[in-house]
Amino acid sequence: MKKIDGIVPVMLTPFTEQNEIDYPGLARLVDWYLHQGVDALFAVCQSSEMQFLSLKERCELARFVVQRVNGRVPVIASGHISDALDKQIEELQAMAQTGIDALVLVTNHLDPQNRGQTAFISTLDALLAALPAELPLGLYECPAPYRRLLSDEELSYCANSGRFVVLKDVSCDLPTVTRRVKMVADTPLNIINANAAIAYPAMLAGSKGFSGVFTNFHPELYHWLYHHGSQHPELAQELATFLSLAAVTETLGYPKNAKIYHQRLGTFGSDLCRVNKDNVLEKFWGLSVLLEQIQTGTEFYQKKITK
Template sequence: MIAPVDGIIPVMLTPFDDEGKIDWTGLEALIEWYIANGSNALFAVCQSSEMQFLSVEERVELAKFTAKVTNGRIPVVASGHVADGIDDQVAELTAIADTGIDGLVLVSNRLDPNKQGAEIFRQNFDTLMAQLPKDMPLGFYECPAPYRRLLSDDEFKACAQSGRFSVMKDVSCEMGLLMHRVEMSKGTPFAVVNANAAIAWPAMQAGAPGFCGIANNYHPDLYRWLQDHGKNHPDLAEEMATFLVMSALSEAFGYPVIAKILHQRLGTIKSIHSRTIEYDVRERFWALDVVVDRLIQGTAHYRDQIKTLGN
């Protein structure tokens, strides 16, 4: 049986230079930052990576580079699943699978790109199951772009019972459905990892295995502390969880550029260039740099609090 992939899983950014080309030096530094800050696994070539704006060749190289730099220290899963036609999907996913990654993540809305319903979804699911490498662990991501397509119970069970799926990024954002899926996945390698910061701490307390949200680009170590030690320090955990929820709201202020501004401040990457966001985020969102200041200061504050506890 394949091993589940769970815990704190950053949805990786793609650094670009000012001309819009992938900054491989910055990406290597970013990978090292994720690992140094407590990540249990990495999710490469995802929406935060701006995968819809990358060529097939770039998606393949991103996955290959991430696997190479990580070098087995933690698992790497990758998607890059963006095509509409099923033949193109098979081609792009097969290419991603052959990059040295530990898991290949399917995007739920790609199996029903025209919103035709469960029958089309199942036909495309069966096609992918038949044509993707049998020895490659799979995942599912309910990516909200171009539309959020949640798995039904029957679709979820088909994944769990196949024995081929190791992780699901749950984007239901509903505690009841999340924990229902966690219960359905018991006895299988299919780990259901929450993507919503607002319910991250309650979900961990209820037994959901980890967190796979955009805020892991700010402070994955704080989520790792909540996961590993929060139950032993409930007062600090509740206080920190409030800070983390409010911090994650910054996604509305030009993400992923705001995360790139933070990493530019940290010295991880040089440019804040994005293919997704074409407008000037500082012009649209007034005092954006002050928001980033507070993100950095608040993160430092809670890191200091953790140090005083010795964990």
């Protein structure tokens, strides 16, 4: 099992203006993440617009990322979008064959009607029986179609199975993250927080990194915070405040605003989104200026952390 921890970007999917996956742009995006020093990559997730990708596209996307990364960091992927059990098995078995280092299950699809623990465990057991026993698994409390947080009992069940190596925690609650870290301490399962507002205190509480959406803007700053922040507490707290405030921009048209950011960086050419067709620069007044300020602030802190 490869260890999944550290800074794990939730990858974007660049599209061409013809609404096809832009693989040259995706190659440059992968290279950009790696250049920023990320510890793993989460391909085919909500930020990847996985609910708007065909099964074929999801699997091709994961396979391409695995090949481009070529073993430099672990690659995990989900693509878990169906509610019907037979469809879940089909899509997860297909994703399991792409060469990824861990297959991530979405918690709301394990209990699509939100019926509770019995339904969750029943679906989970059926999937565990259908998936390769040697393939490490992850869990993702994806907010869409609804945010299905794990109960303590469900988390313990998964952790003690020995099959799971990572939970992308979307509780957005520091006491919950802290409790969960203690619960899984003697298991292979790592808790990785996804909420920027608590990113640094969650790291101090034992979260094994960060996997929030602003890893698409400045993953190198989160990398420094996780790996070096405790040695520079004053700068770490200052940086954590900047990262928290910058991440509020998620509400202004993400992931399209992240694609505009990468257009400006030159990573890829189109801001086309399947999940968001709005002209977000017109819809959200001041967004263009905010993106410029985020870039300026990022460059400012890049210099501060390298002194």
